[in-house]
Amino acid sequence: MNFNAVIPEFIVSDLEQSRSFYCDLLGFTIEYGRPEENFLFLSLEDCQLMIEEGTDNELTELAYPFGQGINISFGIKDVPKLYQKLLESNYPIYRPLIKRKFRVGDHYIYPHEFAVLDPDGYFLRFSE
Known part of the structure; x- marks a missing residue:
């Protein structure tokens, strides 16, 4: 497995x-875990993410939504x-599916995107 140069890690x-x-809702795969550390390394297509259950000390310093101001x-x-899978699962959508227009240098791209908050309030945007 190749590792991305930047891989976010969320305390959950x-x-x-x-x-x-x-995994069950969004379709990420567990690449490996360290049960003794309550840690999982996840992937979805070319995306990688680490999640680790926080200790009582770490969690008392966090306030919901975790990751305030961060948009992954x-x-x-x-x-x-x-998006359709999340709708069918009745998962709350933070920003509905839209087709955006972004200028990249001297041309434009038109990706579909939407956003949700994970169970701890991390802001997740899915974009083509």
Whole structure:
């Protein structure tokens, strides 16, 4: 497995709840874990993410939503399909699916994107 140059790591309040959200709902795969550290390394297509259940000391210093001010963008192939899966699961959508227009240098791209908050309030944007 190759590792991305930047891989976010989230401190979560409940590893099993987060595993269920990321793997069962969003479709991430567990690449490996360290149960003794309550840690999982996850991937979805070319995206990588680490989650680790926080200790009582770490969690008392965090306030919901965790990661305030951070917007993590995941580039995936079929954003509308994932969006539909979340709708069918009745998961709350933070920002509905839209087709955006972004200028990149001297041309424009038109990705679909939407955003959700994970169980601990991390802001996740999925974009093509």
